[in-house]
Amino acid sequence: MDSVTSKAHEIHFGDLAKAALQQYLAQNQYSKIFILVDENTNEHCLDFFSDIHGSSAETPIIIKAGEVYKTIETCVTVWNALSNMGGDRKSMLLNLGGGVVTDLGGFVASTFKRGIDFINIPTSLLAMVDASVGGKTGVDLGALKNQVGVINQPKMVLIFTELLVTLEPRQLKSGFAEMLKHGLIADRDYWNELISLNESDYHNHIQKSVEIKNNIVEKDPTEQNIRKKLNYGHTLGHAIESYYLEHPIKDTLLHGEAIAIGMILEGYLSHKLTGMSKIELDEIKKVFLSNYPKVNFTQEDIGIIIDLLKHDKKNSHGNINFVLLEQIGSAIVDIKVPVELFKEAFAYYKE
Template sequence: MESVKSQSYEVFLNELGEAALNQHVAKHGYSKIFVLVDENTRKFCLPQFQKMFEHSIDDIFEIASGEENKHIQTCLKVWEFLSNEDGDRKSLLINLGGGVLTDLGGFVASTFKRGIHFINIPTTLLSMVDASIGGKTGVDLGALKNQIGVINQPQMVLVFPEFLETLEPRQVTSGFAEMLKHGLIKEQEYWEQLKTKEDFKDASSIQKSIAIKNDVVTQDPTEKGIRKILNYGHTLGHAIESYCLENYDKRTLLHGEAIAIGMILEGYLSHELTGLSKLALDDIKQTFLKHFEKVEFDENDIDSILKLLKYDKKNSHGDINFVLLQSIGIAVTDIKVPENLFEKAFAYYKE
């Protein structure tokens, strides 16, 4: 299976990844090699990684898993670890984990000694098809998603689908939401293919999603234009994710679970504002509700979620900008939404 080439790095799948990793490390002669893990990837993925890695690892650092640990205090621990272990500008950090870990690890590497090399080895479906691709790194500010960070590309991304066998089904389904998004914003045929899938873990679909995201990111690395379409479902989805994270009476949602709700809501806004047909809207809703359990929101919940929209990273000059769909496979950016439509969108979701 061929690699996916970006402007400054490649994404390698399966055995190509193992060979590329070992060749890269041999070529660069790093002074120190560190591996960042969480308690899950240390147990389930690190042993397999160590078997394929032909070079010595200087040290391994474990952080706690979960979005609630994706903050600057965790970064401080990793920076202090790298410093205490004599990390220098010729060190390499290998991030072995899901989206939280690759986001945080990439940010740590990008800022330690003003920047050291890092390699992402995503271990969840979400991180394979989305989080580890494109160079976005960063952490949350309180419950507000990804407020602190930089765009900086890894040396390479290595995807080993066998790591997905270590995940509970809920985690795999969460990643599937981003794959469905890729079809919605860029390729209707891919959306139609994914809708009927029962197994989301096949390498060909993973490669297809990586290729779609990579194509968008390569055209617009710093999100000045087309890259914004990757945020479809994320404006309301991130607000929902943040709200559920900071309210103990709400079940904490995985990223994909929150984004799935966001895509239904923003699908409704698309129907009202940018021409998405009612047939396509209902198709989007039915497809996501087939895989994701509906979450109940009362009026107070909705008010609180809408207040969080002002923190969205796509906002400019006080305006909240949305990515909406003209049709399945065609997205448009920088759409301003009248406030009266938000409650109607939630009402459609509840129906």
């Protein structure tokens, strides 16, 4: 795979990633090199990566695995570890993990000593095509997603598709939802390619998804306009994810599973408000329900999820702003949605 270049950094794949990392670390005399992992990547990915980076790194900093640990409390643990291990402003943090590690690690690096350099090495499909690219860092506030953070770019992103063998099929599917989103918001032909894939073909399309996201971020790095397109499915999807994350009885939904539901719901809103055809709406619903299990929402569930929308970080001046589709491959931002349409969207999903 060819490298993807942005104004802020480069995204390298495979052997090019290995060479780029070794050259970069040799050319930059960091006082200390730290590696952040979670329990899973410490067990399954660290040995692979240690053979690649070829430099002397400190003992890995290990955090607990899972979205529930993407918190400011975990940041404090990592900040203390960096301080206790002698980290200074000339230190480097290598974030080896999925979206929680790259989001949280990027935020930790951006704030420790008022900012140290970091590199993202995503180990999940979701992180490879989404979380590690674009410079968004941060943590959750309780069950509310990504409420605290900054936009700060890594020095580079290194993608090793070999690491995907460590994932369970459900985790691969979660990442695939973000790839489907890229087709929906930017490229009908890419959507058509993806919906004909089997799971063994995912890795062959990672570069295309990275290119789509990178092209959007390049034009709008601080999300003032078109970068908002990347939030398609995430307004309702994040509310659903938050609700299931904090519910004492219901099973937690993975990010991609919640966003898949959000894309169906926001597809319905697109049909009602921005002109997407019923044919394309039904196509979107069919694709996602063939890939992700259907969730049974009660009326109580729906009411609480709709109430959670007021916490969405994309809101402004009391308005809930949505990204909707004009058609598959074309998205439009900052659409305000009448509240009565939310329950209609859930009804369509449940049909």
